[in-house]
Amino acid sequence: LDIPERTLRMGPTAIGPGAYVFNSYPLINAENVYKNFRREKGDQRTYIRTRSAWGGLQRTGSTLWSGDVVARWDNLKDQISAGVNTGLSGLANWTHDIGGFSVEARYSNPAGMKPADKAEWDELNLRWFQFGAFSPVFRSHGEFPLREVYNLAQPGTPMYDAYAEQMRTRYRLMPYIYSLAGDVYQRDGTIMRGLVMDFPSDLKARDINDQYLFGRALLVAPVTEYKARSRPVYFPQGADWYDMLTGQKFAGGRSVTVQAAVDKIPVFVRAGSILPTGPAIQYTAEKLDGPLTLVIYTGANGTFSLYEDQGTTYAYERGEFSNIPMTWNDATGVLTIGARTGSYPTMPANRTINVRFVSGPGADVGNFDAAPARTIQYNGQAVEVRR
Numbered sequence: 001l002d003i004p005e006r007t008l009r010m011g012p013t014a015i016g017p018g019a020y021v022f023n024s025y026p027l028i029n030a031e032n033v034y035k036n037f038r039r040e041k042g043d044q045r046t047y048i049r050t051r052s053a054w055g056g057l058q059r060t061g062s063t064l065w066s067g068d069v070v071a072r073w074d075n076l077k078d079q080i081s082a083g084v085n086t087g088l089s090g091l092a093n094w095t096h097d098i099g100g101f102s103v104e105a106r107y108s109n110p111a112g113m114k115p116a117d118k119a120e121w122d123e124l125n126l127r128w129f130q131f132g133a134f135s136p137v138f139r140s141h142g143e144f145p146l147r148e149v150y151n152l153a154q155p156g157t158p159m160y161d162a163y164a165e166q167m168r169t170r171y172r173l174m175p176y177i178y179s180l181a182g183d184v185y186q187r188d189g190t191i192m193r194g195l196v197m198d199f200p201s202d203l204k205a206r207d208i209n210d211q212y213l214f215g216r217a218l219l220v221a222p223v224t225e226y227k228a229r230s231r232p233v234y235f236p237q238g239a240d241w242y243d244m245l246t247g248q249k250f251a252g253g254r255s256v257t258v259q260a261a262v263d264k265i266p267v268f269v270r271a272g273s274i275l276p277t278g279p280a281i282q283y284t285a286e287k288l289d290g291p292l293t294l295v296i297y298t299g300a301n302g303t304f305s306l307y308e309d310q311g312t313t314y315a316y317e318r319g320e321f322s323n324i325p326m327t328w329n330d331a332t333g334v335l336t337i338g339a340r341t342g343s344y345p346t347m348p349a350n351r352t353i354n355v356r357f358v359s360g361p362g363a364d365v366g367n368f369d370a371a372p373a374r375t376i377q378y379n380g381q382a383v384e385v386r387r
Helices: 003-010 018-041 073-089 115-133 158-172 176-185 203-207
Strands: 048-050 060-067 211-216 218-220 230-235 239-244 256-257 267-269 276-278 292-298 302-309 323-331 335-337 341-343 351-358 375-379 383-386
Touching: 003 018, 018 048, 073 211, 115 158, 158 176, 176 267, 176 276, 176 302, 211 267, 218 335, 256 341, 292 335, 375 383
Parallel strands: 048 060, 292 351
Antiparallel strands: 211 218, 218 267, 230 256, 239 267, 276 292, 302 323, 323 335, 323 341, 335 383, 351 375
């Protein structure tokens, strides 16, 4: 519809001009779906995905997505600030169509794509997929061509391996990501964070629109230019940062051009972070009692609280969840894994916890299966782990 026709159809309404109340419609829609789903499905969690939102949508079990964006590099870049601003608006559960929903004519027929267009299509989807792996909700969607990984790349090829690596990374980080999700409900947290949220005194951080924090520990700098194999990254002042794959350390308060091979997305970990990772899994409900690995990025003190619950019900509203507080004292080299608080019916009573330390470059820094420095059996009681 053109703008005049939209204006005509939007109003007037019983409560005022359509232009005034139009954007609140998605909230009413989502509220009614949510309330009726809960009434009919009992304790089963509802999940709504909507392209439109209004303040309060976070109460309805909804995820906002950015709409039918176009498969173009500038649209990819725009998703970063869109996600950050959505988080700043109080809506933590946000996503986007990986690869862009709508495609240009040159991409619409995979069998007839020109070689130059095919190369750009492949790289655009991979770079967007990398960004998606570090988004609040990770999902690929779009009109033809098909978007499953096995349609985008052939198994056994470097492109396919690059997709698979991002999926593996996402699932190895699930203890961290699920704790961020728990923090949204328990403490009004935000998953995709503008730099200004954690570094308000850093004036330069206010103008960065192509980087963000994924939780408080990870700084993500997606590549949004075709054929780019490096990009400038600003490291916020007030912290040091480690390359997540190599362990190279960067001081805060400066910009550095970093390497970004086509199969890698620049991600950095704040010094002092306690980053919980899990075993290799194929789906989120797998190996819920599996071993945890805590990766300590030294150079500053840090804290983290590992949140867990049953996963598919509303039992957490009734207090059925657990938190394991963790504290790293950089001066003494002691990690304190505190006493677990709370419980839920399927909670594992005992847990194997591996601990690794990152203080600089190393061959195994980015290897989730690297040998731990310490291993403990955690039974819910406080324990200290010395480096």
